[in-house]
Amino acid sequence: MSSISEFHLLSVLAQEMNMRKASERLFVSQPALSQRLQTIEKEWGTKLFIRSQKGLALTPAGEHVIQFVNEVLGKEEKVRETIHSLQSGVSGTLKIAVASIVGQNWLPPVLKKYSDTYPQAKISLITGWSSEILKSLYDDQVHIGIIRGMPDWKGVKIKLFSDPLFLVDRDITRPEQLLETDRPFIQFKSDSNYYQEIQDWWMRQFKTSPKRTIVVDQIETCKQLTFNGLGYSILPGITLNNSEKEIYKVPLLDENGESLQRDTWLLAYESSFKLKQVQAFVDLIKEHSSQSSE
Known part of the structure; x- marks a missing residue:
């Protein structure tokens, strides 16, 4: 049966699927790594990896072995953590x-x-x-x-x-002004429950959707576009501080007139x-x- 160190070797090979990259991570030469892999495959009695010009590929048997290897390594880590927790x-x-x-x-x-x-x-x-x-x-x-x-x-x-949600813009100081502007609502991608909170607030306020919307991947991009006047956004207080200049931050209120919190x-x-x-x-x-x- 392979040792824990050999399990680690197999796990790294399965992650990298490349002999050169795996040998660099394991601090061994490629010939030495190849020799160790051959020895391990003999112990299992089957090929675990197939080599090609593009790198390595797992055989069906290799997939089963790697699943087992990762389970063992995960359990080993838990045992080590338990041992650490017992120490002073x-x-x-x-x-x-x-x-x-x-x-x-x-x-x-x-x-x-x-x-x-x-x-x-x-x-x-x-x-x-x-x-x-x-x-x-x-x-x-x-x-x-x-x-x-x-x-x-x-x-x-x-x-x-908890941190409050704010309508953030360089010009708008009241939510009612959103119906008057043609500038876009800038949104950042997030979990669906955050989108739902914003949508619920918007429909309670205006009974309609924003005229124009821009969706960006990152919240930081959303902030910078807003701070530079390209549109308005709704941002959580955790992302804002008092250093923002010439920026209005209007608290969003729920149906009871209280600050909408995240x-x-x-x-x-x-x-x-x-x-x-x-x-x-x-x-x-x-x-x-x-x-x-x-």
């Missing part, structure tokens, strides 16, 4: 998946403080849309997920903060809190949130 101090890898907007605007100082406080701990960070964060949690790829909007989650849920939540399974690096991160976040609200 905070170490091991903290795996976080965070909504991109939070990762860009709120998370950096939190991670900096965590790294300074617990230098022995490592951080693995994934960013994406909230729907992708939930999938990472369901697939057990991360310890903690931080998402935007109301989560459908049966595990531990901790509300971190919530940010921390999600995790109860078992994750048994890991010291996870509990330490959650404690630090709570401290950070309480200080920010003062």
Whole structure:
């Protein structure tokens, strides 16, 4: 049976599908890597990879072996994390998946403080849309997920903060003026529940859709187009600060006349809190949130 180091070799080969790139990641020569692969294939009694000019391709048997290899490596990592959690101090890898907007605007100082406080701990960070964060949690790829909007989650849920939504423009100071302008509404791609919040607000206000719309991939692009007067946008407060000059920020109000808020939540399974690096991160976040609200 192959050893853990050989499982790691197979996993890297399956990720790269290229002998040269895999040998560089593994810090071995290509001939040495080729020889080790032949030995492993003899142990399994079958070819796992097929070579071609374009690189490597998995055989049907290879697909089954790589699936098994990745499962074993995943379990090995969990055992190592458990061992780390039993030792004194905070170490091991903290795996976080965070909504991109939070990762860009709120998370950096939190991670900096965590790294300074617990230098022995490592951080693995994934960013994406909230729907992708939930999938990472369901697939057990991360310890903690931080998402935007109301989560459908049966595990531990901790509300971190709420930030208001603003109508942002260089000229418009009241929502009613949106019906008078021919300039476009600039939107950034996001999760469907965010779109739904904006659409609900718009229909309550105007009973009609915007005259013109521009959709961009990134929220930063949306901001810069708005700040330069190409149109107006609706942005969450987390992306704005007091440094914006000559920009009007009009709070969006709900049907009760209260500020429309976007919530940010921390999600995790109860078992994750048994890991010291996870509990330490959650404690630090709570401290950070309480200080920010003062």
